[in-house]
Amino acid sequence: MRKVKRLRGRAGQAQRLRRLKRTNGLCEMCLGLGRVTEATRVDHIKPLDHGGSDEDSNTRNLCQPHHLEVTAEQFGHQVAAGMRGVARNGRPIGLDHAWNRSGPIRAARAPPRLPTPPGGRK
Numbered sequence: 259m260r261k262v263k264r265l266r267g268r269a270g271q272a273q274r275l276r277r278l279k280r281t282n283g284l285c286e287m288c289l290g291l292g293r294v295t296e297a298t299r300v301d302h303i304k305p306l307d308h309g310g311s312d313e314d315s316n317t318r319n320l321c322q323p324h325h326l327e328v329t330a331e332q333f334g335h336q337v338a339a340g341m342r343g344v345a346r347n348g349r350p351i352g353l354d355h356a357w358n359r360s361g362p363i364r365a366a367r368a369p370p371r372l373p374t375p376p377g378g379r380k
């Protein structure tokens with residue numbers, strides 16, 4: 259089977275952005291679940307490695323957790339143990355994690371701490 263090469267470099271970037279715009283940059287699988295999540299991956303529905311085409315009709319926009327999920331399914335293995343829990347960028351992967359659930363955005367950081375006055379607080 260002839261493997262399709264994906265576009266690289268500037269052309270690949272332009273293609274990726276154009277594809278992400280189809281769903282306003284949102285994950286299609288999350289939208290199907292009624293969630294609004296930023297898509298960070300353009301996924302090939304049928305992987306190029308499995309003979310899929312690099313056409314728009316064979317792609318979908320996914321968030322990182324969904325991309326890991328479908329990739330693990332497509333390639334017939336579980337998400338690597340090291341990838342469980344936290345992504346490389348430090349964000350939690352689990353769709354049930356509070357960060358990945360839609361809803362009111364809560365303050366991500368603790369309130370700033372006041373500097374301790376010289377001599378300590380009384």
Ligand SMILES: [Zn+2]
Pocket residue numbers: 285286287288289295320321322323324
């Ligand atoms: Zn998603």
